[in-house]
Amino acid sequence: xxxxxxxxxxxxxxxxxxxxxxxxxxxxxxxxxxxxxxxxxxxxxxxxxxxxxxxxxxxxxxxxxxxxxxxxxxxxxxxxxxxxxxxxxxxxxxxxxxxxxxxxxxxxxxxxxxxxxxxxxxxxxxxxxxxxxxxxxxxxxxxxxxxxxxxxxxxxxxxxxxxxxxxxxxxxxxxxxxxxxxxxxxxxxxxxxxxxxxxxxxxxx
Numbered sequence: 546x547x548x549x550x551x552x553x554x555x556x557x558x559x560x561x562x563x564x565x566x567x568x569x570x571x572x573x574x575x576x577x578x579x580x581x582x583x584x585x586x587x588x589x590x591x592x593x594x595x596x597x598x599x600x601x602x603x604x605x606x607x608x609x610x611x612x613x614x615x616x617x618x619x620x621x622x623x624x625x626x627x628x629x630x631x632x633x634x635x636x637x638x639x640x641x642x643x644x645x646x647x648x649x650x651x652x653x654x655x656x657x658x659x660x661x662x663x664x665x666x667x668x669x670x671x672x673x674x675x676x677x678x679x680x681x682x683x684x685x686x687x688x689x690x691x692x693x694x695x696x697x698x699x700x701x702x703x704x705x706x707x708x709x710x711x712x713x714x715x716x717x718x719x720x721x722x723x724x725x726x727x728x729x730x731x732x733x734x735x736x737x738x739x740x741x742x743x744x745x746x747x748x749x750x
Contacts, residue, residue, distance in 0.1 A: 574601050582654050584647040588673070589616065591647070592639035604642045607684060609676045611642030627678045643675040650747070656695070663720065665705045667695040668747040685732035692725040692747060710742035 572578045575594050576586020584591055589602035604611035610624035613631065617623070622640050623632045631640035648670045655661035671691045679685045693713055696705040697720050700712050710722040724742035728735050 576601070582649045582651070584645065586645065587611075588641050588643040588645040589613075589639055591645060596639075604644070606644070607676055607686070608642060609678060609684065613640055613642050629675060629677050641675065643673055646670075646672040653695070663695045663697070665695060665697070669693045670747070679732050681732075683732075685730070687728070687730040687733070687735075689729075690725075690727045691723055692745070693721055693723050694747065695720060696722045707742035707744065710740060 572583075572585065575590045577584050587602050587604045589604070593602055598616075602612065602616050604613075609629035610626050613622070613624035617631070617637065617640055620637065621632075622637050624630070624640070624642065625632070629641060629643075631637050634640070649657070650666070650668055652661070652664055653667035653669050656663040656667055669692075671689075671693070673689045674686065676684050676686050693715075694705075694707075696703045696707075696712075698718075699706070700719055703720075705722075707722060707724050710724045712719050713721045713723050715721050722742065723740060725738070725745050726740035727737060728739050729737065
């Protein structure tokens, strides 16, 4: 039972690694490691600080809702315990008790910050873990991993296009391709690779 909204929003990377660098290269309280170009924490925390929250969200593994209700109580957003969806997904599309890991390379980071032009060497990986209540009344886990690369203008007509992938419209541009999607939800009947472009490796050179 994948939450399709997460597949789009989570890979928008919000402020991809834009938090200040820690001198020792450690993760900050929100889950960013600017030195390693990694975000690893709860999905909420990729967005919360930039949306005015002053303390990080602390979720609960294995629970569809975790602490969503209490964390978002001031804005009256609640979580549906069956689906794990927030009551106001349009205003708070990050209000999910989902674990998220994002990795980017230097080419992606530099281009995203405007320090360099986008090139086919730019890539990002995204891994999400969440939970929902099945029709059997039990809690089940799903996991979704993606690899995304920059292909430039032209969609499937781009010279950097890889057959088998699909275009992901980020930053208002249709210049990114999902070259691998792996989704596992044993209870829901999903196992393994959904999308695999050729070649499936990260980077172009």
